[in-house]
Amino acid sequence: MKTLDARTPEQWRSWLAEHHDSESEVWLVFHKRHTGPSMFRKRPMAWRQFESLPPSHRRNYIAWIDSAKRQATKRRRLQEAVRLLAAGKTPGLK
Structure with missing residues (x-):
């Protein structure tokens, strides 16, 4: 699509x-007013890797990022996720 x-x-x-x-x-x-384009737009390889993950892994990944209480922690987790995905690595559970 x-x-x-x-x-x-x-x-x-x-x-x-x-x-x-x-x-x-x-x-x-x-986009929400306070956000811009996604971090994935800057790293298309990371997005392709994310899309290739099984749905259950994607849900776990999103839940891990979203479960952070502070915005700074969410941002840091998202940056780590994008870095790992861009390198072609599948993240493990923490």
């Missing part, structure tokens, strides 16, 4: 006008 990172409603409308009869689905990406 294609992803569309429309930053404005105008970009979304423009895409719809151009593709409404040729595309049957699209994954529309919205």
Whole structure:
């Protein structure tokens, strides 16, 4: 499925006008105001590795990152995850 990172409603409308009869689905990406593009965008190899993991491993990975109480810890865990995935390593449980 294609992803569309429309930053404005105008970009979304423009895409719809151009593709409404040729595309049957699209994954529309919205960023929260305080965030930017994902760390995975900077490291596409990490994203490909993450997508290749079985769903249960992806859930465990996300739960490990999300279970941190402080934002600094979440950020650090995410950075570690991206680094490991970019190196082609499957993370172990901690």
